[in-house]
Amino acid sequence: MRPGQPGSTERxxxxxxxxxxxxxxxxxxxxxxxLQEVAETLQRVAASPQVYVRLRNTESDELETVAxxxxxxxxxxxxxxxxxxxxxxxPLLLPERRVSQSFxxxxxxxxxxxxxxxxxxxxxxxxxxxxxGRGERLMxxxxxxxxxxxAMLDPTAAQVIEAIARQxxxxxxxxxxxxxxxxxxxxxxxLAELGRDVSATLDLQAILHRTVDRLARTFRSVARR
Numbered sequence: 001m002r003p004g005q006p007g008s009t010e011r012x013x014x015x016x017x018x019x020x021x022x023x024x025x026x027x028x029x030x031x032x033x034x035l036q037e038v039a040e041t042l043q044r045v046a047a048s049p050q051v052y053v054r055l056r057n058t059e060s061d062e063l064e065t066v067a068x069x070x071x072x073x074x075x076x077x078x079x080x081x082x083x084x085x086x087x088x089x090x091p092l093l094l095p096e097r098r099v100s101q102s103f104x105x106x107x108x109x110x111x112x113x114x115x116x117x118x119x120x121x122x123x124x125x126x127x128x129x130x131x132x133g134r135g136e137r138l139m140x141x142x143x144x145x146x147x148x149x150x151a152m153l154d155p156t157a158a159q160v161i162e163a164i165a166r167q168x169x170x171x172x173x174x175x176x177x178x179x180x181x182x183x184x185x186x187x188x189x190x191l192a193e194l195g196r197d198v199s200a201t202l203d204l205q206a207i208l209h210r211t212v213d214r215l216a217r218t219f220r221s222v223a224r225r
Contacts, residue, residue, distance in 0.1 A: 029175055030175065031055060031066065031172045031175050032055075032066045032067060034168065034171055034172060034175060035053045035055060035066055035067040035140075035168060035172065036066075036067040036068075036069075038053065038067070038142075038164060038165075038168045039051045039052060039053050039067040039068060039069040039142070040069045041164070042069070042142065042144060042161060042164060043069040043070050043144075045160065045161065045164070046127070046144050046146065046157070046161060047147055048069075048070065048144050048145050048146060048147070049070055049121045049124060049145050049147070050068075050069070050070040050071050050119065050120075050121055050124075050143075050144075050145040051068070051069045051070060051071075051142065051143065051144050051145070052065055052067060052068040052069070052071055052076070052079060052119065052142075052143050053065070053066055053067040053068075053131070053140060053141070053142050053143070054066070054084060054140050054141050054142075054143070055131070055139065055140040055172070056086065056138065056139050056140050057083070060083070061085075061086070062083035062084065062085060062086075063083060063084045063085070063086060063140060063141060064080070064083045065079040065080045065082075065115075066080075066140075070145075071119055075115075075118055075119040076119075078114075078115040078118055078119070079115045079116070079119055081115065082113050082114065082115040084112045084113050084116070085112075086138055088112035088113070089112060089128070089141065092105060092109065092111075092112070092128065093128075099127070099153050099155055099158045100155050100158040100159050100162055101129075101130065101158075101162050102127055102128060102129045102130070102158050102161070102162060103127070103128045104125055104126075104127050104128075104146075104153055105125060105126045105127075105128060106125050107123055107124060107125050109126070111126070116143070119143075120145065121145045121148075122148075123148040124145040124146055124147070124148050125145075125146050125150070126143055126144065126145055126146070127143075127144040127146055127153060127158070127161070128141055128142070128143060129141065129142040129144060129158075129161055129162060129165045130142075130165070131165055131168065131169040131172070132166070132169055133169050133170070133172075133173045134170075134173060139169050139172060139173070140169070140172075142161075142165055144161065
């Protein structure tokens with residue numbers, strides 16, 4: 001089997017960096033940038049024409065497209081514009097489609113949304129790889145379009161892909177935890193500063209002015225993280 005094809009055991013692939021994602025959190029890292037790197041690497045690992053990732057929104061609980069590789073711009077925009085309910089995947093996850101912990105959808109299988117169907121390459125089956133966090137909670141789904149000439153997927157290849165997905169999910173959780181900690185720290189610092197302002201003066205107008213100024217600076221700082 002040629003290096004880079006599904007099922008290859010070629011070790012020149014950039015797996016080392018990806019398997020370290022769970023512990024390497026940079027200040028400039030976001031879930032979107034991390035998953036973009038994962039999508040591009042999985043496209044090479046699986047020799048896939050297209051890969052894209054839907055991530056669960058922590059507020060709406062919907063799955064939103066946050067990274068694409070090999071997807072034309074117009075289709076990528078449609079994917080990003082249309083979110084999907086996690087429950088929409090349930091009818092697709094049939095036992096006979098299971099490969100390791102993922103699910104192989106034959107060409108022509110109806111996908112959860114119109115945007116997914118439009119993005120699906122012609123004559124390609126799709127591997128759905130769950131992104132699961134701690135406690136096996138579904139955090140997202142990776143769509144991998146497999147080469148049209150691939151009759152079946154080697155379970156070993158699926159396990160390599162899933163190992164990358166597990167580390168990616170762990171890294172996303174860590175990034176989100178870091179973002180949450182930064183917001184809490186900013187809130188605590190703001191409250192402490194406001195307390196000092198109130199103690200320093202009894203001038204209501206001065207207190208209000210400083211409060212508005214501090215709120216504006218705090219929210220700008222958090223928004224840049």
